[in-house]
Structure formats: C-alpha cells, structure tokens
Amino acid sequence: MNPVLTEPTGTTRRRRPRQKASTLSRPAAIGLGVGVTWFSILVLIPLALISFQAAGGGWGVFLETLGNAQTASAIGLTVRQALLVTLVNVVMGTLIAWVLVRDRFWGKRALEIIIDIPFALPTIVAGLVLLSLYGPESPLGVNVANTSHSVFLALLFVTLPFVVRAVEPVLMELEPEVEEAAASLGASTFTTWRRIILPSLAPSIASGATLSFARGISEYGSLVLLSGNLPFESEVASVRIFSYIENDNPAAASAVAVILLTVALAAIVTLNLISQRVTRHG
Amino acid sequence: MASHPTARGQRPTPATHARRALVLGYLFFLVVWPVSLVVTRTFGDGNHLAAALQDPAVVFAVQMTVVVAFWAVVINTVFGVGMSLLIVRYDFWGKSVLNTLLDLPLSVSPVVIGLALLLAYGPRDGYFAPVLDAIDLQVIFSVPGIIMATAFVSLPLVIREVVPVLQEIGTEQEQAARSLGAGGWQTFRRITLPSIRWALVYGVVLSLARSLGEFGAVKIVSGNISQQTQTATLVVEEKYLEFERGAAYATSFLLTLIAVAALVIVTVLRPKEERV
Numbered sequence: 001m002n003p004v005l006t007e008p009t010g011t012t013r014r015r016r017p018r019q020k021a022s023t024l025s026r027p028a029a030i031g032l033g034v035g036v037t038w039f040s041i042l043v044l045i046p047l048a049l050i051s052f053q054a055a056g057g058g059w060g061v062f063l064e065t066l067g068n069a070q071t072a073s074a075i076g077l078t079v080r081q082a083l084l085v086t087l088v089n090v091v092m093g094t095l096i097a098w099v100l101v102r103d104r105f106w107g108k109r110a111l112e113i114i115i116d117i118p119f120a121l122p123t124i125v126a127g128l129v130l131l132s133l134y135g136p137e138s139p140l141g142v143n144v145a146n147t148s149h150s151v152f153l154a155l156l157f158v159t160l161p162f163v164v165r166a167v168e169p170v171l172m173e174l175e176p177e178v179e180e181a182a183a184s185l186g187a188s189t190f191t192t193w194r195r196i197i198l199p200s201l202a203p204s205i206a207s208g209a210t211l212s213f214a215r216g217i218s219e220y221g222s223l224v225l226l227s228g229n230l231p232f233e234s235e236v237a238s239v240r241i242f243s244y245i246e247n248d249n250p251a252a253a254s255a256v257a258v259i260l261l262t263v264a265l266a267a268i269v270t271l272n273l274i275s276q277r278v279t280r281h282g
Numbered sequence: 283m284a285s286h287p288t289a290r291g292q293r294p295t296p297a298t299h300a301r302r303a304l305v306l307g308y309l310f311f312l313v314v315w316p317v318s319l320v321v322t323r324t325f326g327d328g329n330h331l332a333a334a335l336q337d338p339a340v341v342f343a344v345q346m347t348v349v350v351a352f353w354a355v356v357i358n359t360v361f362g363v364g365m366s367l368l369i370v371r372y373d374f375w376g377k378s379v380l381n382t383l384l385d386l387p388l389s390v391s392p393v394v395i396g397l398a399l400l401l402a403y404g405p406r407d408g409y410f411a412p413v414l415d416a417i418d419l420q421v422i423f424s425v426p427g428i429i430m431a432t433a434f435v436s437l438p439l440v441i442r443e444v445v446p447v448l449q450e451i452g453t454e455q456e457q458a459a460r461s462l463g464a465g466g467w468q469t470f471r472r473i474t475l476p477s478i479r480w481a482l483v484y485g486v487v488l489s490l491a492r493s494l495g496e497f498g499a500v501k502i503v504s505g506n507i508s509q510q511t512q513t514a515t516l517v518v519e520e521k522y523l524e525f526e527r528g529a530a531y532a533t534s535f536l537l538t539l540i541a542v543a544a545l546v547i548v549t550v551l552r553p554k555e556e557r558v
Contacts, residue, residue: 027466035361035365035368039383043437050398103301114314120488120491123495124495124519125518125534125537129320130316217391220392238392
C-alpha cells in the first residue's frame with residue numbers, strides 16, 4: 001500500500017480494469033497502518049494461531065478429536081439445534097416483523113425494545129432468567145433444565161432479533177398497493193404471499209437466518225447454567241472447547257474451534273453473496 | 283383479500299388478531315416473563331440488591347466491569363470511527379477483504395475468542411510470551427487481557443453504525459470546508475463529527491451494553507479469580523453455583539437494568555436521527 005500512489009502512468013504493469021487505484025493520502029495511509037496493526041494484534045493473529053495450532057497437530061489430532069464420540073455428539077447437537085432454531089426464527093421472525101410493520105396497536109413501541117433485549121442482555125443473565133421460568137423451580141411447572149430442549153430454548157432466546165431485524169426494513173419498503181393490485185386481479189391471499197411478498201422478503205429472511213445460525217452454533221454463556229452440560233445429552237461445541245482448554249489440550253480445543261470458525265466464515269460469505277445479489281437486483 | 287387489513291385504516295380482521303396474539307404470546311413467554319423474574323427474584327423475598335452491594339466480591343466485580351467496559355468502548359470508538367472513515371472515503375487494495383473481516387468478531391464464539399487470545403498471549407506457551415516477558419507485561423489472567431477480550435467481541439458495533447451514515451452524507455460539505463481552507467482535523471471536528479454523532483452515540487451505547495455483558499471470552503482470559511480478575515457476569519455464575527442465588531439475581535438485576543436502559547436510550551434517539 002503505497003501512500004503516495006496516484007496515477008501509475010508509464011508503468012509497464014497492466015492494471016486489471018476493475019481494480020481501483022489507491023486514493024489514500026499520507027495521513028490516511030498511516031491511520032490505515034495503525035488500524036490494521038491493531039486489528040491484527042487483537043483479532044487476526046490470535047484467530048490465525050488457532051488454525052496453526054490445529055494444523056500443527058496434523059490430521060492425527062484433528063481426526064482423533066472429531067473421532068471422540070463425546071465431541072462428535074456435541075458438534076452434532078449444536079448444529080442440529082441451531083438449524084432447528086433457525087427454522088423457527090424464519091417463521092416467527094417473519095411473522096413478528098409483519099406484525100411490527102403492518103399492525104397497529106397500543107404499546108407496539110415497547111415491542112421494539114423487547115425484540116432487542118436478547119441482543120443487549122448479558123448471555124449469563126439470559127441463561128439465569130430462562131432457568132428461573134423453565135428450570136426446576138418453574139412457576140409454570142415446566143422443567144427443561146439439563147436436557148437438549150434447554151439448548152433449543154436458550155438458542156431461541158439469543159437469536160430472536162436476527163430475522164426480525166433483517167426482514168423489518170424490507171417489509172417497510174414493500175408497497176401495499178402491489179398486494180392490493182394482485183388481490184383486485186383475483187389473487188388469493190396465499191397466491192399474493194407466494195408470488196409477491198415472499199420473493200421480495202426471501203433475501204432478507206435468508207440473511208437473518210444465516211446470522212441466527214452462526215450465532216446459534218457459537219453460543220456459550222446462556223447455556224452454562226441452563227443446559228447442565230451433560231455429555232451426549234446437552235453439551236454443545238463451545239462447552240466442549242472450554243473443557244479442552246481447562247484440561248490443557250489446546251490442540252483439541254483448536255480443532256473444534258476451527259470447525260466452528262469455518263462454519264461461521266461460510267455463513268458470512270453466504271451473507272455477502274446474498275446482499276450482493278440484492279444490490280444487483282435492487 | 284385481507285393480507286394487510288390495518289394498513290390504510292381498514293378494519294382489523296380475525297386473522298390480524300390471531301397474528302397479533304401469537305406474536306405477543308410468543309414474546310411474553312420467551313422474553314418478557316423470564317426477564318421480569320430477575321426483578322421478582324431480587325426483591326421478592328427481601329432486598330437482595332442491598333445485601334449484594336455489601337458483598338466485596340460483587341462490588342469489586344462491578345467496578346472491574348465498569349473499568350474494562352470503559353476502556354474497551356474507548357478503544358473501539360477511536361478504532362471504529364477511523365476505520366469507518368478509511369473504508370468510506372478511500373479506495374485501497376484489500377478494502378473489501380478488510381470490510382468482511384471486520385464483521386468476523388460478531389460471528390465467532392466467545393469461547394473461540396478466549397482460546398485465540400490465550401494461544402497468542404498466554405503466559406507459558408503463548409505465541410508472544412517471550413515478547414511479553416521481555417517487556418514484563420501480563421495480558422492473560424490480568425486486566426489487559428480482559429480489556430482485549432471485551433474489545434474483540436464488540437469491535438464491529440461502532441463501524442456498523444457509522445459506515446452507512448458516512449456513505450449517505452457524502453463528501454460535498456467536507457470538500458467545501460476544505461476549499462475554504464479548513465484543515466483535516468478541523469473538517470472532521472466541525473463537519474464530519476456533527477453529522478455522524480447520532481450514529482456514533484448509537485454505536486457507543488450498543489458497544490457498552492455488549493462490553494458489560496461479555497462472559498465466555500472473559501471467563502477464559504481472566505482466570506476467573508474472585509476479587510482479582512472477576513467481572514460482574516462471572517460473579518453471577520459463581521454466586522449461582524455456590525447457592526448464593528440472591529446475590530446472583532441482584533447482580534443480574536444490575537446488568538439487566540443497564541441493558542434495558544441502553545435499549546431505551548437507543549430507541550428514543552432513533553427517531554430524532556430520522557427527523558433531522
């Protein structure tokens with residue numbers, strides 16, 4: 001990154017037509033250098049070290065860790081519950097967004113705050129309050145503590161806002177006139193939904209679902225008190241990483257972490273592809 | 283033909299009421315009732331909050347959390363505003379990759395974040411242990427590590443709020459200021475900062491809420507030592523497991539109060555930003 005690079009005229013090197021030249025001024029270039037250095041110290045190098053640690057043990061450690069029945073079961077449970085929760089979020093999130101945008105009733109403003117509570121509430125507190133209502137001392141008489149249902153419940157709580165917040169702005173842009181036109185031309189409610197509304201909402205639902213899934217597979221704090229972390233029953237991948245760290249086995253911890261990171265990265269790339277498609281068509 | 287009955291002042295149909303009831307019921311059982319229990323369990327049988335505030339472990343942890351969150355937010359605000367300006371105002375090689383990577387911390391498990399920092403800065407076999415030894419700086423099991431973990435988890439929040447606003451306001455005013463002879467810092471302080479201030483406040487409040495509540499990453503890098511490296515969220519877990527439920531609920535109550543206050547502030551600020 002050359003700070004004074006402006007017009008490379010007269011050079012023999014051919015620039016690819018789509019690549020833009022750097023427009024950095026000298027102070028901006030210094031700022032960028034400082035920023036990227038800090039970002040590398042804080043985020044990039046530590047995360048890269050996880051991959052090195054996992055790769056350093058060779059495929060042996062990797063396969064051994066994944067071959068461990070308890071670890072495999074934890075990863076399986078995590079992915080299964082995250083997918084299940086994402087499915088519920090796709091339906092309920094879209095419905096909640098619909099009610100927030102199209103319905104009018106007293107106290108709707110409060111709903112906006114309630115939707116965001118899972119974002120702002122510390123995860124350990126989320127686990128504690130869910131345990132109070134759905135644990136052994138439940139006033140409802142429902143006790144899911146220490147079962148796989150508790151994982152489902154905790155993930156449902158922490159991922160609540162993602163689909164709602166992704167769908168809401170798109171729904172606001174959607175003109176009711178188009179639906180009225182469809183209806184006046186004889187389209188049923190179902191047809192209007194399938195042909196008009198759903199195609200416009202699909203990209204935002206997909207991006208919300210991706211975020212919800214990525215958050216679901218990485219959740220830790222809300223589960224420690226609620227799920228009991230029973231092997232083969234309610235132990236998730238993050239808890240498995242944590243016990244590997246406590247047992248001073250960073251290679252195995254890194255192997256599981258690499259799988260979580262890969263899935264998270266895949267989710268981000270998918271998200272970017274979706275938003276690019278939306279921009280192109282929008 | 284009633285897919286949007288209340289729009290344009292039409293009468294609500296049974297379907298509208300059904301949807302509304304379903305949504306309200308869902309949110310009540312998933313969020314409202316559980317979260318309200320933190321209040322009833324704190325004040326239901328005696329005032330656990332007053333008792334908890336006499337507990338030195340709780341008081342220490344709350345103070346620790348405030349200090350850590352303060353520094354994490356300061357670091358992320360400076361970094362976030364600088365990065366946002368660079369991303370929006372300049373073109374450079376690798377910009378889109380950097381842009382994607384900046385979102386990474388939101389998708390990484392807190393436990394993985396803790397592990398990553400441990401591998402890099404751990405006291406015994408961390409990658410940078412020799413360097414840290416040489417300058418006599420302890421990161422892991424100490425305050426710098428807790429601040430780093432907290433800054434890591436809330437890193438993109440300011441950027442995500444500021445970037446769209448910067449893109450929207452464009453550069454015309456800044457160019458005008460420049461052509462009238464304003465320097466770079468003056469332009470930033472007089473033109474850029476006022477136009478992004480609500481986005482910045484929003485980003486800072488979100489970062490603060492996230493920083494105060496971090497648990498998993500901090501649990502790993504702090505070593506979780508009572509009255510030395512324990513933060514408020516770690517105290518909640520410890521007190522609960524030690525059957526000091528009152529103290530656990532009281533600390534949770536404080537954290538919930540801050541989280542809800544942050545959300546209310548943000549919700550109140552939002553329309554103001556749109557009105558201007």
